[in-house]
Amino acid sequence: MMLNYRFEIFPNEEQKSTLHSWVNLCRQQYNSALLDKQRAYQKNKKNLTKSDLSALLTLSKKHHPYLKKVPSQPLQETLDRLGRAFDQFFKKEARYPKVKKHKDYHSITFTQFGISKQKDKKGKVHTVRRAISFGKGGKLLISKLGLIDIRLHRKLDGKVKQVIIKRQNKRWFAIFCVERQADPPQAVHQASKTAGIDVGIKKFAVLSNGEEILNPGFIRKEEKRLMRAQKKLSRKKKGSSNWQKQADRLQKIHAKVANQRKDFLHKTAFRLANTYNIICVEDLNIRNLVKNRKVSKSIHDAGWGMFRQFLTYKCELNSGQLVKVKPHFTTQDCSECGKRVKKSLSVRTHACPDCGLVLDRDHNAALNIEKAGLAQIGLIPAK
Helix, strand or coil: CEEEEEEEEECCHHHHHHHHHHHHHHHHHHHHHHHHHHHHHHHHCCCCCHHHHHHHHHHHHHHCHHHHHCCHHHHHHHHHHHHHHHHHHHCCCCCCCCCCCHHHCCEEEECCCCEEEEECCCCCEEEEECCEEECHHHCEEECCCEEEEECCCCCCCCEEEEEEEEEECCEEEEEEEEECCCCCCCCCCCCCCEEEEEECCCEEEEECCCCEEECCCHHHHCHHHHHHHHHHHHCCCCCCHHHHHHHHHHHHHHHHHHHHHHHHHHHHHHHHHHHCCEEEEECCCHHHHCCCCCCHHHHHHHCHHHHHHHHHHHHHHCCCEEEEECCCCCCCECCCCCCECCCCCCCCEEECCCCCCEEEHHHHHHHHHHHHHHHHCCCCCCC
16 A cells, blocks of 8 residues: 655755746646647547657757756656546546646656666666665755755655655645555454444534544634735735735645644544444545535535545554445434434434434434445345
């Protein structure tokens, strides 16, 4: 399995300037490749492959020598990035790829890391240093850039496959993509600790054992501050130094909210993955749910998709299992007798007229999710 480790790096002013130019050149290369693909299809109905685009990149380097200032791997990786964007579009997981503006492109990727030994044609073994590796004093060594201070606050557990250098506001981060051997999943049996989770807005999650996790609502807490910062920005002349300073302040608030949310989701997912062997969740189509403007902001703030993503890999790390079930009628069906009791969103209590069960609506849904998940993996008989 692949894991990402993120560490802050501290380039000097000259290195920052170089990194900014590299990111900008890679963005231009991405846009150039996208436009080449579009033109080739419009004129000749031909789909340019990665090898075709790579050949065009080689020609571009001959005509534009400044491209040679950038290490070859980040430039080549832009073609992979474009290919993934088209793959997601054809799978209907994303919109059609668009030309990236400065605000949309913030990272470059080195697809090889470290030092390796290779044999030449004569059989001699040579030490080869990749475009990015660790240098003297545990610093990060990047080709054509030099040594950069890095805060390695945790050990890299596994083999580094690639490194992403990312710009976030005025800070820079190195994200190490590490390949690690996951422990084999534990055998499923009746004694396994199981839980069903129903996510919501007011209550972030309700578990099948009745535990409720309240929604911190980070964006709601910062709404007034964000509104004032945005109003100040709108009153300044766009592009001026004061406008840029205010834009940086606004970005800092957004970054703080995003970090708070991510921290909460990581800790919640970690605790649940360590507590339960089998976790059952709804396979929600969040893209459709956020089309409702009344709840879209709260859904985005809750971070359901990110939470499910964190649960997936944390369960795998702990030899557990995450089961995704269809969300149909989990709220309507009675968890005791199975009768379908229709209720509107405003009704927060489940009351079954057949068996007399009275239960919190979300707790009832969590019980149904747990039963559906266990039936799906064969731990209990399906109805």
